[in-house]
Amino acid sequence: MNLLFDAPSPVVAGISGHDAGAPVRRVFCVGRNYAAHAREMGKDPDREPPFFFTKWAEAVVPSGSTIPYPQATEDYHWEIELVVLIGKSGIHIAADDARDYIAGYGVGLDMTRRDLQAQAKEMGRPWDTGKNVVQSAPLAPLHLVKDVGHIDKGRIALEVNGDLKQEGDIADLIWSIDEVIEHLSGLYRLEQGDLIYTGTPAGVGACKPGDRLIGRVEGLSDLDITIGPREA
Numbered sequence: 001m002n003l004l005f006d007a008p009s010p011v012v013a014g015i016s017g018h019d020a021g022a023p024v025r026r027v028f029c030v031g032r033n034y035a036a037h038a039r040e041m042g043k044d045p046d047r048e049p050p051f052f053f054t055k056w057a058e059a060v061v062p063s064g065s066t067i068p069y070p071q072a073t074e075d076y077h078w079e080i081e082l083v084v085l086i087g088k089s090g091i092h093i094a095a096d097d098a099r100d101y102i103a104g105y106g107v108g109l110d111m112t113r114r115d116l117q118a119q120a121k122e123m124g125r126p127w128d129t130g131k132n133v134v135q136s137a138p139l140a141p142l143h144l145v146k147d148v149g150h151i152d153k154g155r156i157a158l159e160v161n162g163d164l165k166q167e168g169d170i171a172d173l174i175w176s177i178d179e180v181i182e183h184l185s186g187l188y189r190l191e192q193g194d195l196i197y198t199g200t201p202a203g204v205g206a207c208k209p210g211d212r213l214i215g216r217v218e219g220l221s222d223l224d225i226t227i228g229p230r231e232a
């Protein structure tokens with residue numbers, strides 16, 4: 001059938017060392033998955049089941065991007081996260097089998113309108129407007145499992161204008177990546193090209209236009225993002 005208007009171009013995540021990129025299907029994010037961050041958000045870091053929220057695929061932008069300071073917030077926060085690329089379709093995946101479904105890993109940011117998220121929490125409303133924000137899921141080039149193996153430990157950190165703001169270790173995830181995949185695949189059939197942002201360590205904070213954010217996870221490519229002027 002002819003199209004009434006142009007379909008948007010697919011969002012493609014770059015793969016380090018490979019020409020072919022990964023078409024991004026959906027973006028899932030895990031809330032409060034490091035104890036120190038749960039505490040800074042005023043919650044006990046107990047093992048309540050993991051919970052999820054989503055972003056549109058178009059929120060994903062590559063390293064090197066200048067992303068807008070979005071409208072409707074005065075408190076736009078950084079959250080550095082390890083990101084998992086799903087490479088195989090699956091439902092009801094047991095944690096022990098989860099690694100078979102992971103194609104690669106990358107460094108991402110889950111940028112958040114914290115004031116809108118806080119208001120939503122207080123009023124018992126969905127988090128969408130706080131979390132699903134224009135260009136709010138920057139992603140460094142992914143590394144394939146066949147090139148770097150699986151990542152279950154290693155330093156994760158964020159520097160803002162050269163100052164260390166966030167630091168943690170992937171080994172400190174409350175819910176491991178394998179367990180996250182078990183839970184998430186009990187809610188949705190996971191598909192090739194799905195991304196999972198796995199949660200942020202302590203040290204979230206507010207950025208401002210002109211800030212430069214450098215995210216790192218040991219063994220992966222750095223993420224380099226600049227905050228642009230307020231969206232107009």
Ligand code: MN
Nearest residue numbers: 079110199200
């Ligand atoms: Mn997050």
